[in-house]
Amino acid sequence: xxxxxxxxxxxxxxxxxxxxxxxxxxxxxxxxxxxxxxxxxxxxxxxxxxxxxxxxxxxxxxxxxxxxxxxxxxxxxxxxxxxxxxxxxxxxxxxxxxxxxxxxxxxxxxxxxxxxxxxxxxxxxxxxxxxxxxxxxxxxxxxxxxxxxxxxxxxxxxxxxxxxxxxxxxxxxxxxxxxxxxxxxxxxxxxxxxxxxx
Amino acid sequence: xxxxxxxxxxxxxxxxxxxxxxxxxxxxxxxxxxxxxxxxxxxxxxxxxxxxxxxxxxxxxxxxxxxxxxxxxxxxxxxxxxxxxxxxxxxxxxxxxxxxxxxxxxxxxxxxxxxxxxxxxxxxxxxxxxxxxxxxxxxxxxxxxxxxxxxxxxxxxxxxxxxxxxxxxxxxxxxxx
Numbered sequence: 001x002x003x004x005x006x007x008x009x010x011x012x013x014x015x016x017x018x019x020x021x022x023x024x025x026x027x028x029x030x031x032x033x034x035x036x037x038x039x040x041x042x043x044x045x046x047x048x049x050x051x052x053x054x055x056x057x058x059x060x061x062x063x064x065x066x067x068x069x070x071x072x073x074x075x076x077x078x079x080x081x082x083x084x085x086x087x088x089x090x091x092x093x094x095x096x097x098x099x100x101x102x103x104x105x106x107x108x109x110x111x112x113x114x115x116x117x118x119x120x121x122x123x124x125x126x127x128x129x130x131x132x133x134x135x136x137x138x139x140x141x142x143x144x145x146x147x148x149x150x151x152x153x154x155x156x157x158x159x160x161x162x163x164x165x166x167x168x169x170x171x172x173x174x175x176x177x178x179x180x181x182x183x184x185x186x187x188x189x190x191x192x193x194x195x196x197x198x
Numbered sequence: 199x200x201x202x203x204x205x206x207x208x209x210x211x212x213x214x215x216x217x218x219x220x221x222x223x224x225x226x227x228x229x230x231x232x233x234x235x236x237x238x239x240x241x242x243x244x245x246x247x248x249x250x251x252x253x254x255x256x257x258x259x260x261x262x263x264x265x266x267x268x269x270x271x272x273x274x275x276x277x278x279x280x281x282x283x284x285x286x287x288x289x290x291x292x293x294x295x296x297x298x299x300x301x302x303x304x305x306x307x308x309x310x311x312x313x314x315x316x317x318x319x320x321x322x323x324x325x326x327x328x329x330x331x332x333x334x335x336x337x338x339x340x341x342x343x344x345x346x347x348x349x350x351x352x353x354x355x356x357x358x359x360x361x362x363x364x365x366x367x368x369x370x371x372x373x374x375x
Contacts, residue, residue, distance in 0.1 A: 025231070025272070026270070026271070026272060026274075026275040027275075028230055028231045028272070029231065029271075029272035029273060029274070029275035029276040029279065030275040030276065030278060030279040030282075031279065032223060032226065032227050032231070032235065032276055032279065033275060033276035033277060033278060033279015033280045033281075033282070033283060034279040034280075034282050034283035034286070035219075035223055035279075035283060036220065036223060036235060036276070036279065036280050036283060037279060037280035037281060037282060037283025037284035037285075037286075037287070038283035038284065038286060038287045039216045039219045039220050039223070039283075040216070040220075040280065040283075040284060041283070041284040041287035041288055041291075041293075042208075042209075042210060042211040042215070042216050042287055042291075043210075043211060043213050043215075043216025043217065043220075044210055044213065044216075045216070046284050046288075047301070048301035048303065048304065049301050049302055049303040052301075052303055052304075052367055052371075053303065055360075055363040055364050055366070055367035055368075056364075056367050056368065056371055057364065061213045064213035064214060064217060065213045065214075065216050065217040065220065066217065066337075066341060066342060067217065068213070068214045068216075068217030068218050068221065069217040069218070069219075069220035069221040069224070069342050069346070070221070070342060070345050070346045071221065071346075072217065072218045072220075072221025072222060072224075073220075073221040073222075073224040073225065073342065073343075073346035074221075074346040074347075074348070076221065076222070076224070076225035077224065077225065077228060077346055077347060080225065080228065080229060085229060086228045086229060086232065087232070088347050088349075089228075089232070089233060089234050089343075089347070090344070090347060090349045090351070091334050091335055091339070091340070091344060091349060091351050091352065092334075092351060093334070093349070093350060093351020093352075093354060093355070094351075095354075097332060097333055097334055097351070097355075098333055098334070098340075098351050098352075098354040098355040098358065099354060099358050100332065101329055101330075101331075101332030101333030101334070101355070102329065102333040102340070102354070102355040102356075102357075102358030102359050102362065103329075103358050103361065103362040104325060104328060104329030104332055104333075104362070105325075105326060105329030105330050105332070105333050105336065105355075105358075105359050105362065106329070106358060106359045106360065106361060106362015106363040106364075106365075106366060107325050107329070107362050107363070107366045108322050108323065108324070108325030108326025108327070108328070108329050108330075109322075109326055109337070109359060109362065109363040109366075110322075110362070110363045110364075110365075110366035110367040110369075110370060111318060111319075111321060111322030111325060111326075111366065111370070112318075112319055112322025112323050112325075112326050113301065113304070113319070113322065115326065115330075115336050115337040115338075115341075116237045116238040116240075116241055116277075116326070116327075116330055116336040116337070116338065117237040117277075117280060117336065117337060117338040118337070119323075120237065120277050120278075120280035120281045120284070121280055121281070121283075121284035122284070123281050123284075124280065124281040124282060124283065124284030124285035124286075124287075124288060125284050125285070125288045125293065125294065125295055126285075126288065126294045126295035126296060126298060127295055127298050127301070128295075128297070128298055128299045128312075128316075129298075129299055129300065129301065129312075129315050129316055129319045130319070132299075132316050132319075133315070133316035133317065133318070133319030133320040133322075133323065134319040134320070134322065134323040135323065136320055136323065137319060137320040137321065137322060137323015137324045137325075137326070137327065138238075138241045138323040138324075138326055138327035138330075139241050139244050139245045139248070139323075139327065140245065140320075140323070140324050140327065141241075141323055141324035141325060141326060141327025141328040141329075141330075141331075142238070142241045142242035142245050142327040142328065142330065142331050143242065143245030143246070143248075143249065143327075144324065144327075144328055145242065145262070145327070145328045145331035145332060146242055146245065146246060146257075146260055146262035146263055146331070147260065147262075149260070149261055149262035150260075150261050150262075152332070153261070157332070162350060162351070164349070164351070165349075165350050166347065166348045166349055166350065167348040167349075167350060167353065168348060170350055175348075178348055179348070182348070190214075
């Protein structure tokens, strides 16, 4: 009851004050982070060998974690959206951003062997290449982007812009027409990966 | 015998248990905080805060930092939490690493030189950080939180993360090594 009250209070606060993003209780962020880090470590995703093993296609741990999180998350998020409990929080996209930017990310992903979330986990796990090299590199790389942002903003980042749409909106169908087959395909793919034995 | 305690002291869980747990965590995050789990903007904020500290507030003038706002926020605390959560899991399962400069897969191809590995990690981090902000998200924000919402931008990004990563990893281990 107390928690419920607190939550509705929080929502009210978020509505009252703009920008809402920075008003959300930091305590919940920390708590979700602790659980996320705990699960990443237990899953093995805080380790270079596991992550690069995925990119070399010799170890499918990362794909198993990601796809089972996505399938589970999708069912809950779309159920809560249907009930009117939550609103989606979508990132707007463009070909320039999400193809070129993501390919650059992919190169860094393989060279570093961690990503921004898993490097935080690798730091907690004690990996020194993550603490000394990787962390400094990511901070520097994001800073370089911030410096270059004024030049990129109206150029490549806008190329082929398609906004913050979802796949169901793109196809002009009910959400569940996509959610149900998507979850089904993910489950089938995971069964196939298990059966193929890698 | 598997007991409640031994579940927590096990180093590894099934990847499906970890993944389903992260999926349920995403429900809670949306329901309680109204936000998806994401991490990469935190590194940009930290970079801006460091620049502010060195230059006495000049970073505040950069348009990108005006947009993302240089303060400790919900996501910053989440990333700090990931470090703590992973540390707790590593400690209770006896997996906390000491003196782990070179991952064993790296060592098998490039040897045990810590300086080489740290320099490559630094270079990889720069490319990764730049790409994450370019794409507007990383493996958490696009790869998990965005794809589970069926966002077009996130599916395109997640697929391209892996295309870029798979090609580069094969190049590193099959061509360079």
